[in-house]
């Protein structure tokens with residue numbers, strides 16, 4: 234796989250020193266994304282999704298300790314100079330955050346921010362950069378784009394701001410776009426519009442994309458592959474159709490079951506996952522999901538399950554008693 | 565004859581809202597946040613209220629509780645007109661109604677201990693005996709699934725979002741209210757914690773015999789807990805009906821759009837990409853006629869000339885549209 238992938242994350246671990254001790258935010262993660270492909274990363278709040286994307290972008294907090302390797306477009310990102318990294322980030326590696334204000338500058342107009350980004354990475358004169366900015370704003374569905382150039386972020390709604398952040402991220406035709414919960418702060422209708430927009434641009438530009446979310450519904454129809462994270466680890470990874478048809482991890486099953494279903498009658502109790510994820514500053518024996526897993530048996534508390542392949546090597550999971558084969562395991 | 569507006573007053577209604585208008589003056593302009601909303605909630609019922617950000621859901625919820633005095637219209641609770649009530653009478657009435665907010669962490673005072681936060685409504689209500697207060701606080705914390713002994717002495721920042729929402733629910737329940745406005749209680753929570761809190765609200769509703777106005781922008785969440793659903797757009801109601809009926813047969817184009825926008829956790833269901841680009845117009849200058857017409861695929865001349873009133877299309881289902889889908 235590594236040979237032809239655009240991005241490969243190899244055995245990446247991120248440790249953060251905190252007053253309560255060392256916090257393992259990302260725990261030995263391996264991932265690959267091919268050119269033009271879409272990967273969904275799903276998991277509960279605090280499971281390390283953002284830290285993983287920040288590790289890929291080399292934008293970790295200063296005190297963070299990263300080990301492993303991040304290969305992007307043939308380069309080892311851990312070995313690049315800060316200057317080279319900065320060039321790479323605006324250009325072939327772009328990001329959209331949950332809160333668009335993280336990527337937008339509140340005191341600069343939309344136009345200035347777009348034009349500056351374009352001119353920093355591409356050789357464009359003012360007129361060409363302005364023209365390109367208007368096209369980009371139109372492409373992300375912003376009405377009256379010429380007039381928007383003179384506006385400041387606070388004069389736009391949340392959905393419009395996120396569109397602008399996407400326009401800036403797309404401006405230099407990146408090879409990979411990381412969208413970290415791009416719609417969690419937005420309404421359902423605006424969410425659908427933004428996800429459609431990302432999917433359309435991704436296909437049109439043959440760009441690779443990582444969509445990070447806590448909602449399996451968001452990745453179902455919009456990704457090629459899904460990685461489910463729990464407590465810093467990837468616990469299941471599969472091509473999207475396989476994951477939904479034959480999920481193996483009890484955690485994936487539980488995440489899916491917890492979503493309110495439109496076909497259920499009102500007042501149907503939701504199969505919630507009890508409790509909370511483990512404290513990432515405490516060392517944990519066994520499977521990190523075992524305190525909340527309804528299928529846990531003695532071995533789950535004693536040993537840590539490794540990622541292993543299901544029917545195909547593209548589908549991997551970390552569980553001693555996976556769904557479907559559980560009956561044999563219990564027998 | 566066409567306008568068979570608001571449903572007739574049913575004897576079981578605990579809450580009745582008639583032609584409610586709420587406007588905010590902003591400089592020389594006026595924000596038309598709620599423009600003539602009428603609805604009823606029967607005792608023991610949950611009415612879900614959905615709509616996009618800025619459509620006036622919170623404003624409506626706050627005006628119902630008289631936390632924001634309406635510009636016009638009437639709100640009656642258990643037969644009494646809240647809009648005409650003041651001072652001590654209103655204060656006593658407020659003990660029977662409560663509000664739960666979207667952002668659980670921000671709605672808790674960061675410097676006060678959980679025990680004091682949950683006891684605060686009791687203090688305001690004049691429960692003077694500290695032992696009695698303590699007993700009620702312990703009971704309600706246990707009811708929402710927290711261990712009172714571990715919780716009362718701690719500060720809000722020591723808790724996760726889901727736990728903070730449990731604390732907010734405990735605070736809302738401690739006076740044993742009859743009616744609660746839940747303003748997006750799970751929007752800030754992730755999938756697994758959201759399910760826990762929705763289940764908790766349902767359980768509390770049964771145990772305390774509550775009536776709920778449940779506000780959210782996520783139709784799937786609303787359906788999970790509501791007997792009936794009201795859909796709001798730019799300050800007005802588009803459609804009201806029994807949950808199942810509304811989902812199976814939406815009559816208003818906006819309701820249909822909201823249903824379509826819900827992400828379905830099934831890779832075989834490709835997202836439709838038919839959701840119209842664009843956002844709601846400004847409530848400072850809402851469109852003439854039907855307020856949804858600037859985004860509506862069925863809009864025609866009549867829609868800009870004439871404002872549609874709510875009328876019945878099926879038993880219990882009311883729609884405000886000139887060209888409904890059913």
Ligand SMILES: Nc1ncnc2c1ncn2[C@@H]1O[C@H](COP(=O)(O)OP(=O)(O)OP(=O)(O)O)[C@@H](O)[C@H]1O
Nearest residue numbers: 249256258277278279280281282283284285294513
């Ligand atoms: N700057 C930081 N310093 C120390 N710990 C941090 C920092 N940022 C995050 N963490 C911790 O690292 C872990 C992983 O956090 P991360 O933000 O990656 O989670 P996430 O999956 O993105 O969650 P969410 O869905 O809430 O965004 C969490 O336990 C979090 O508390």
Ligand SMILES: Nc1ncnc2c1ncn2[C@@H]1O[C@H](COP(=O)(O)OP(=O)(O)OP(=O)(O)O)[C@@H](O)[C@H]1O
Nearest residue numbers: 588590595597616617618619620621622623624847
């Ligand atoms: N205090 C205020 N002064 C002026 N305008 C206000 C005020 N509060 C709300 N508004 C405006 O009134 C309209 C309705 O706001 P409201 O908060 O009721 O909407 P909402 O449906 O609850 O939205 P959300 O889903 O974002 O919470 C919006 O246009 C909002 O900007």
Ligand code: SF4
Nearest residue numbers: 520523526533552553
């Ligand atoms: S290893 Fe055991 S505890 Fe972990 S997910 Fe599988 S069955 Fe559950």
Ligand code: SF4
Nearest residue numbers: 854857860867885886
């Ligand atoms: S009244 Fe007209 S514009 Fe309004 S929802 Fe119905 S068809 Fe659309």
Ligand SMILES: [Mg+2]
Nearest residue numbers: 282283284413
């Ligand atoms: Mg995150």
Ligand SMILES: [Mg+2]
Nearest residue numbers: 621622623747
């Ligand atoms: Mg609101």
